[in-house]
Amino acid sequence: MPDPILRLSEVSLSFKGIKAINALSFAVARGEICALIGPNGAGKSSLLNILNGVYRADSGTVAFEGESFARIRPLAAAQRGIGRTFQHGALFGKLSVLDNVLAGLTRHSRTTLAEHAFGIFRDHAQTRDFRARAEETLGFLDLSSHRNSIVATLPYGLQKRVDLARALVGRPKLLLLDEPMAGMNRDEKRAMSRFIAQARQNLGITIVLIEHDIGVVMDLSDHVVVLDYGRKVGDGPPDAVRNDPAVIAAYLGTRH
Amino acid sequence: MPPIASAASAAFDTGPRRVRLPVLPGRAILPSVLAVAAFGAATAVASDYWLDAILIPFLIMALAGLGLNLTMGYAGQASLGTGAFMATGAYATYNLLLRLPEWPLPVSLVLGGLITGAVGLVVGLPSLRIKGFYLVAPTLAAQFLIEWALNQYPWFSNHTSSSAISAPRLAWLGHDLSSPQGRYAVTLTSVVLVTLTAWKLVRSQTGREWMAVRDMDTAAAVIGIPVGAAKLKAFFAGAAVCGIAGALWAFAYLGTVDARSFDLDRSFQVMFVIIIGGMGSLAGSFIGAAFIVFLPIALSQIASNLFGAAIDGGQLQNLQHVLFGGLIIALLIKEPDGLAALIARFGRRLARR
Numbered sequence: 059m060p061d062p063i064l065r066l067s068e069v070s071l072s073f074k075g076i077k078a079i080n081a082l083s084f085a086v087a088r089g090e091i092c093a094l095i096g097p098n099g100a101g102k103s104s105l106l107n108i109l110n111g112v113y114r115a116d117s118g119t120v121a122f123e124g125e126s127f128a129r130i131r132p133l134a135a136a137q138r139g140i141g142r143t144f145q146h147g148a149l150f151g152k153l154s155v156l157d158n159v160l161a162g163l164t165r166h167s168r169t170t171l172a173e174h175a176f177g178i179f180r181d182h183a184q185t186r187d188f189r190a191r192a193e194e195t196l197g198f199l200d201l202s203s204h205r206n207s208i209v210a211t212l213p214y215g216l217q218k219r220v221d222l223a224r225a226l227v228g229r230p231k232l233l234l235l236d237e238p239m240a241g242m243n244r245d246e247k248r249a250m251s252r253f254i255a256q257a258r259q260n261l262g263i264t265i266v267l268i269e270h271d272i273g274v275v276m277d278l279s280d281h282v283v284v285l286d287y288g289r290k291v292g293d294g295p296p297d298a299v300r301n302d303p304a305v306i307a308a309y310l311g312t313r314h
Numbered sequence: 315m316p317p318i319a320s321a322a323s324a325a326f327d328t329g330p331r332r333v334r335l336p337v338l339p340g341r342a343i344l345p346s347v348l349a350v351a352a353f354g355a356a357t358a359v360a361s362d363y364w365l366d367a368i369l370i371p372f373l374i375m376a377l378a379g380l381g382l383n384l385t386m387g388y389a390g391q392a393s394l395g396t397g398a399f400m401a402t403g404a405y406a407t408y409n410l411l412l413r414l415p416e417w418p419l420p421v422s423l424v425l426g427g428l429i430t431g432a433v434g435l436v437v438g439l440p441s442l443r444i445k446g447f448y449l450v451a452p453t454l455a456a457q458f459l460i461e462w463a464l465n466q467y468p469w470f471s472n473h474t475s476s477s478a479i480s481a482p483r484l485a486w487l488g489h490d491l492s493s494p495q496g497r498y499a500v501t502l503t504s505v506v507l508v509t510l511t512a513w514k515l516v517r518s519q520t521g522r523e524w525m526a527v528r529d530m531d532t533a534a535a536v537i538g539i540p541v542g543a544a545k546l547k548a549f550f551a552g553a554a555v556c557g558i559a560g561a562l563w564a565f566a567y568l569g570t571v572d573a574r575s576f577d578l579d580r581s582f583q584v585m586f587v588i589i590i591g592g593m594g595s596l597a598g599s600f601i602g603a604a605f606i607v608f609l610p611i612a613l614s615q616i617a618s619n620l621f622g623a624a625i626d627g628g629q630l631q632n633l634q635h636v637l638f639g640g641l642i643i644a645l646l647i648k649e650p651d652g653l654a655a656l657i658a659r660f661g662r663r664l665a666r667r
Contacts (some may be wrong), residue, residue: 110536124390136538148533152594160519161526167519171547174518175511181518188519224537272657 062121063088063232064109064262070119071104071288078104080173080288081118085125086232086281091258093275093296096285096308102268103145105285106234110135110142122232137165141230141263143221145237151210155201155220158209162224167253174286196229198260199253211275216248219253235267239274247271251278276300284308353502357495365494370567372607373505378559379587379599380512386551386585387593388516389530391441391545392437395434395453396556396584398460401576403430403557404564405470408571411482412472427558434553441545446529457578462572470652471571478572481565488505492519497566504562508555513596515551524548525594556584589642592652601653610634 062085070236071079079101084090094102109120111130119126122138130138150158166188173181196202199219204212209220218238225233232272238248238254251274257263269275275282275296282299284292294306328364356369382396407426410417417425471479484491484500491500507570515521523544526534535541554605583606613634616626617655625633649656 112532112536132532132535133540135537136536142536144533144536148530148536150529150533152529153522153525159524161522161534161539162537164523164540166517169519171515171520172549174520175515175551177514185518226536256403 061088065121076289090280092281094268100285101288110140110210139231141225141233149206149209156205159223162227199223232264338451362494365498373501375561376600376603378584381552381555383588385548389524389548393453393662394581395456397576397580398457399553399556402558403560407561430557431554433552434549438549478570502564537548592654595654598654
């Protein structure tokens with residue numbers, strides 16, 4: 059791969075002796091949409107948690123932008139430009155949509171407590187700049203009319219989009235999406251796929267996503283990695299993976 | 315927007331479940347100005363008893379509640395160190411006034427607050443490792459330790475033999491502020507300025523970081539919020555406000571500096587202020603303080619009118635405790651966001667009519 063933004067080598071993780079991820083290696087090219095698929099319990103979410111430092115791999119290394127690390131903390135990952143959405147509501151429920159999105163800009167904040175308290179120096183300029191960036195992202199994800207809604211009161215599909223907005227507004231280099239379309243109907247999935255494709259195209263963000271709907275995966279992604287019991291059983295372009303007998307045996311052939 | 319997206323958003327829109335923010339800045343300004351004007355007018359009209367026994371303690375309790383609200387209501391870091399922070403503020407300001415008498419009163423008050431903020435930051439250090447309810451334990455330790463230190467080392471009280479030191483007279487720019495009107499003016503001005511600063515703060519990026527940490531700290535770190543720094547900032551800001559409240563309590567209300575008036579009971583009382591008024595609401599601090607200051611007075615009025623001498627003071631105080639306890643349990647179950655949320659909901663219902 060010519061210019062990988064992310065490269066995993068021999069990464070393993072176990073929980074109480076059970077191997078969640080077993081000597082996993084693959085690379086993600088800059089600017090691609092890479093899908094992680096596999097049955098429940100295959101280690102997909104655990105893998106995302108290693109990538110942004112929520113879990114620590116037992117062995118192996120992860121290289122992001124050519125820099126390898128055995129352990130990265132979530133905050134450091136975010137500050138390096140690894141964004142993330144979550145499978146289940148991890149939004150700030152009591153805050154408005156706008157405040158959730160503004161919170162996603164924290165890594166770009168250059169102002170201090172005193173500037174905030176007294177509204178002095180750079181505070182005004184930054185507030186205006188952040189508001190403009192947040193509005194732009196809200197507009198991009200068609201959320202502008204919901205900006206003042208309290209997040210906990212929104213329907214599930216909208217919350218998923220707010221989660222994406224909160225991650226996108228900080229302009230990450232790499233965006234990890236944990237089942238961004240889970241529980242959505244077909245129209246909602248089409249809309250979400252469109253937003254994800256546009257985020258890659260317009261903003262140049264590399265995306266790694268977990269998705270169960272194989273139709274969506276085949277349409278959206280450039281690269282598919284198939285996991286089963288923590289091992290990699292397939293890795294390549296969607297068409298090649300679709301026809302790989304090992305993949306069919308492990309995943310596509312089974313009913314869900 | 316692409317047509318697919320618009321169609322999808324129409325599908326998402328499931329009717330009137332959207333809720334507006336309870337306090338909108340534009341709408342909050344007019345009532346605040348009116349409230350300040352009303353309190354200003356009170357200086358001219360109210361009797362000394364009203365200023366001394368009701369309005370001054372009300373404003374100071376509201377300020378202490380506001381301080382705890384920053385730490386606990388906005389940033390979600392439970393603290394029982396409020397009394398200790400108030401004591402630190404009172405002693406710090408006392409020593410500044412005593413040892414640097416040429417410095418003007420407002421400077422000493424603000425510096426006293428900043429010193430308390432620094433102490434609060436140290437007390438907040440365990441919050442980096444301890445979460446939620448368990449954080450009460452180290453703040454409780456700080457409450458006892460600071461109270462003990464202030465009594466143990468006579469330097470803090472300028473080697474006074476009595477444990478209650480009489481406070482220096484309040485004066486600024488040659489004006490004597492020790493009359494009830496003067497002390498009320500000092501209190502009101504301080505409370506208004508601190509409240510405005512706090513209001514700015516909770517609506518800033520710092521305030522958003524606090525609420526993000528409170529609502530979901532793991533997600534906060536993942537999206538790039540420095541969780542530890544946000545917690546320490548919340549302890550600093552909250553303690554600084556409590557410190558100013560403590561200094562006012564000593565100088566503008568009691569007239570003495572006494573660590574015993576900032577014991578654990580005070581910490582609990584301030585916590586009750588924000589539980590009753592509303593955690594995560596600046597207005598809630600004032601509502602809760604009003605409740606806690608006015609209820610005992612109203613209660614004793616009612617009791618003496620209804621039963622005359624049949625109920626003595628001790629019984630009345632017990633009755634008061636029972637009422638507060640019952641109310642706090644009821645609020646925690648029915649309305650965890652306090653009277654402020656209850657009033658906001660009532661207001662919305664009226665507006666809809």
